[in-house]
Amino acid sequence: MLDSTASRNIPVTIASDNKCGKCTNSLCCNYFTQLIETPRSKYDFDCLLWQISHQDVNIYKDGKEWYLLMRNKCEHLMEPHGMCGIYDRRPDICREYTNDFCEYDQPLDEGYELYFNNYKELRKYCKKRFKKWDR
Numbered sequence: 001m002l003d004s005t006a007s008r009n010i011p012v013t014i015a016s017d018n019k020c021g022k023c024t025n026s027l028c029c030n031y032f033t034q035l036i037e038t039p040r041s042k043y044d045f046d047c048l049l050w051q052i053s054h055q056d057v058n059i060y061k062d063g064k065e066w067y068l069l070m071r072n073k074c075e076h077l078m079e080p081h082g083m084c085g086i087y088d089r090r091p092d093i094c095r096e097y098t099n100d101f102c103e104y105d106q107p108l109d110e111g112y113e114l115y116f117n118n119y120k121e122l123r124k125y126c127k128k129r130f131k132k133w134d135r
């Protein structure tokens with residue numbers, strides 16, 4: 001298994017019970033996602049182009065579902081060790097999250113059928129999907 005420094009190809013053995021301790025700034029607390037209606041029409045994709053034009057907004061498709069991904073840090077994430085400032089009161093979605101296979105194992109933008117980092121990437125997809133996109 002490779003750690004989050006995979007781009008440097010440094011193999012390390014990471015056990016599930018100590019992974020979070022090694023995860024600088026708790027990667028999973030630095031973004032949130034929102035399920036959206038499946039885009040079908042040119043108008044739908046035009047709206048997505050508007051949304052992804054905003055800073056730190058990504059879009060991806062996981063199975064049949066489409067999501068907005070906002071790369072914004074949670075205000076309860078404490079510096080410098082990435083602890084949760086409201087640990088005892090943290091939302092259920094945080095409690096239910098497992099580190100069995102998480103962002104520490106694979107970057108957010110990998111492993112999905114479709115992932116768009118920016119306007120340019122999504123527009124390229126739109127032009128491919130809709131032959132008359134620019135008309």
Ligand code: SF4
Pocket residue numbers: 019020021023026027028029098099102103104
């Ligand atoms: S669940 Fe994964 S991403 Fe979140 S703090 Fe633990 S190792 Fe990091």
Ligand code: SF4
Pocket residue numbers: 028029074075076077078083084085086087090091094
């Ligand atoms: S509430 Fe705590 S566990 Fe949940 S995202 Fe924020 S810092 Fe992370």
